[in-house]
Amino acid sequence: MSHTVLDSVAMAYQPVWNRHRLLAAVRLTVLPTDPTSVDAAHLMQVLGDDWPVAAPMLILALESPALLHQALRCAPVPNTCLEVPSALFGRPESLALLSQAVQHGHQLIRRADFAEVRHQYNVPLDVRSLLHLDAADALEALQSRPTAAAPVPPRPSPIRSGQIYRNACSRALADHCLDEAGAWGVLGWPDDDVLHATRHRAPGCDPVAIALIRQALENDASIERVERYVRQDPVLAYRLLLRVNSALYGGRHEIGALRHAIMMLGFSALDRWLAEQQAGADEDMALHPVRYGRVMQARLAQHLLDPGSDEALRAEVYTTAIFGQLDRLLHEPLAQLIGHLPLSPRVADALLSHMGPYHPLLDIARAQGDADRIDRLQGICEQHEVSLEHANRGLLRMLATSRDHGLAPAPAAPLRG
Numbered sequence: 417m418s419h420t421v422l423d424s425v426a427m428a429y430q431p432v433w434n435r436h437r438l439l440a441a442v443r444l445t446v447l448p449t450d451p452t453s454v455d456a457a458h459l460m461q462v463l464g465d466d467w468p469v470a471a472p473m474l475i476l477a478l479e480s481p482a483l484l485h486q487a488l489r490c491a492p493v494p495n496t497c498l499e500v501p502s503a504l505f506g507r508p509e510s511l512a513l514l515s516q517a518v519q520h521g522h523q524l525i526r527r528a529d530f531a532e533v534r535h536q537y538n539v540p541l542d543v544r545s546l547l548h549l550d551a552a553d554a555l556e557a558l559q560s561r562p563t564a565a566a567p568v569p570p571r572p573s574p575i576r577s578g579q580i581y582r583n584a585c586s587r588a589l590a591d592h593c594l595d596e597a598g599a600w601g602v603l604g605w606p607d608d609d610v611l612h613a614t615r616h617r618a619p620g621c622d623p624v625a626i627a628l629i630r631q632a633l634e635n636d637a638s639i640e641r642v643e644r645y646v647r648q649d650p651v652l653a654y655r656l657l658l659r660v661n662s663a664l665y666g667g668r669h670e671i672g673a674l675r676h677a678i679m680m681l682g683f684s685a686l687d688r689w690l691a692e693q694q695a696g697a698d699e700d701m702a703l704h705p706v707r708y709g710r711v712m713q714a715r716l717a718q719h720l721l722d723p724g725s726d727e728a729l730r731a732e733v734y735t736t737a738i739f740g741q742l743d744r745l746l747h748e749p750l751a752q753l754i755g756h757l758p759l760s761p762r763v764a765d766a767l768l769s770h771m772g773p774y775h776p777l778l779d780i781a782r783a784q785g786d787a788d789r790i791d792r793l794q795g796i797c798e799q800h801e802v803s804l805e806h807a808n809r810g811l812l813r814m815l816a817t818s819r820d821h822g823l824a825p826a827p828a829a830p831l832r833g
Contacts, residue, residue, distance in 0.1 A: 420450075420453045420458075421454060421458040421462055422462060422805040422808040423453075423804050423805035423808075424448060424450040424453040424454050425448050425454055425808065426446075426790050426804060427445065427446055427790075427807075427808045427812075428444075428445045428783070428785065428786060428793060429442050429444050429784065429785060429787065429811065429815060430443040430603055430785075431443075431603075431604070431705065431709065432475070433601060433605055434594070435594040435595060435598075435599075436701070437594075437701040437704045438704070438820045439472050439705075439708060439820040440472065440600070440601045441473035441474070441475055442473070442818070443546075443603060443787070444477065445787040445790050446459070446476065446477065446479060446480075447479040447480075447790045447791065448483060451480060451483075454480070454483060455486070456486030456487040456489075457490050459483070459487070460490045460493055463493045463496060463812070464493045464494075467495060467812075467816055468495075469494055471495060471815065471816045472815070472818055473495055473496070474815070475496075475525055475546070476497065476499060477787075478498070479790070484498065484500070485513070488514065488517040488522065489513075489517070491521075492520065492522040492523070496523070497522070497523035497524060497525050498522055498525070499527050500524050500525065500526055500543075501528075502526050502527060502528035502533060502545075505539070505540045505541070514540075514541060518541050523543075525544050526546065528546070528547055529547070529548045529550070530547040530548060530549050530550070530574075531552070533545070533547070534553075534574060544580065545579045546580045546581075546582060546603065547576075547579055547580070547581055547582065548582045548583055549581055549582065549583045549584060549589070554583075554589050556574050557574055557597070558588055558589060558592065559571070560572060560574070560592075561588070561592050562596075573592065573596065573597050575592065575593050575599060576597070576599075577598030577599065578600050579599055579600060580599065580600050580601045580602070580603055581601075581602050582602075582603040584602045584606060585606055585609070586606050586609045587610050590602050590702075605706065605709065607705075607706050607709065610702045611744055611745065614703075615747055618651075618745075618746050618747060618748075619651060619700075619703055619746075620693075620696045620698035621649055621651050621652040621694075621696070622648065622649040622651070622697065622698070622703070622704070622707055623698070624648075624704075625646070625648040625652055626652070626690050626694045627694075628645040628648070629642055629645045629646060629690055639675060639678060639679065640675075642678055642683075642686075643675045643678060646674050646678065647711065647734065648711055650707060650738045650739065650742060650745060651742075651746065653674055653738055653739075654739065654742060654753070654757075656681070657674070657677050657735075657757050658756060658757065659689060660677040660681050661758055671757075671758065673732060673735060674731065675731060706745070707745075708820055709785075710738055710741060711738065712814065712818060713740070713782065713785055714740075714781075715734070715814045715817075715818070716737075716781040716784060716785070716810060716811060716814040717733055717734070717777040717778055718730050718733050718737070718777075719810040719811070719814045720777045720780055720781060720802070720807065721733060721777065732760065732763065732774075733774055733777055735763065736762070736766050736774050737774075737777070737778055737781065739754065739763075739767060750767060751768055754767055762774055776800035776802060779800060780797060780800060784811050
């Protein structure tokens with residue numbers, strides 16, 4: 417594995433959510449910072465070494481035409497596909513290269529503006545498309561939704577089934593794409609719009625996480641597995657820490673790790689408390705991508721630590737990161753929410769003052785989750801004296817081990833149209 421490959425590119429990720437609102441794929445944007453030091457063969461080797469078949473489908477978006485052309489000639493990486501601009505499908509010489517890549521086992525996905533290709537019904541090589549919706553596309557799609565007054569829409573939806581859509585900036589549009597038009601997935605999620613609908617109430621805990629924990633308790637699972645399921649829901653994790661730090665359990669203790677909280681509560685009391693939480697759980701599956709997006713960012717912050725870091729340190733970093741946007745989930749000021757817990761000064765410094773030893777981890781993790789501004793990542797890493805190689809390795813480890821526990825299994829269909 418070449419040192420210069422991961423130290424010469426910036427990487428950022430975007431989840432793709434399927435109709436079950438589960439993680440179906442991840443789009444990994446790769447921007448060369450030193451094109452002369454980047455070789456596609458080495459990059460594909462790194463991904464091949466680190467990307468298991470059980471991981472989410474990886475959509476590799478190479479922000480360099482030269483690097484993409486090299487990658488098309490390399491051996492394919494299992495469970496990975498290459499994102500290709502639509503223009504390359506329209507030229508005979510480049511189409512021949514794409515055809516050869518498909519014959520050698522590559523999966524391809526065509527990237528296009530929906531408005532430019534909406535009337536093209538036969539896609540060369542039968543590949544799936546990643547289509548960017550503009551405001552006019554979104555309005556037309558929303559106007560085609562059935563309503564109580566007009567159960568039969570006056571016009572058919574422009575959204576095509578089996579494709580992936582980008583810029584579904586409202587819940588209504590995401591719901592239409594996935595539930596009514598049969599889209600394969602939606603890139604990103606309209607977190608702001610989903611949370612806006614809950615502004616007059618605090619969302620309940622995730623019923624799926626609660627069910628998984630209670631099942632694990634019934635099966636005498638290890639505390640590690642129980643903790644793993646608790647981590648799937650930031651609201652549940654927060655309320656658990658509130659519970660163990662209440663007067664009922666002796667007042668204020670500095671409990672910065674969920675495992676410590678679970679041990680203090682005990683499995684029997686935890687199960688009884690979960691039964692109470694289950695009664696008020698929020699069944700809205702549109703909240704799952706919001707919750708799991710926080711989980712992915714928290715796991716990334718944890719993976720940015722040195723691999724041999726102490727388990728207690730890793731747990732505290734995770735707790736810090738999972739609470740990073742708790743104010744948006746619970747609609748209360750973050751300082752007030754954090755003030756209810758006797759967390760360590762390191763946690764408060766990172767969340768409220770944007771300083772301290774954990775702030776660089778959270779800052780880099782946020783930047784790696786912002787693919788639209790990937791050009792800022794190198795400067796942020798330099799500011800915190802963290803190498804791109806270290807940040808990229810942490811990101812790949814997080815993505816390769818992402819497991820989405822939801823209501824239904826994600827479909828394993830290939831990215832074919």
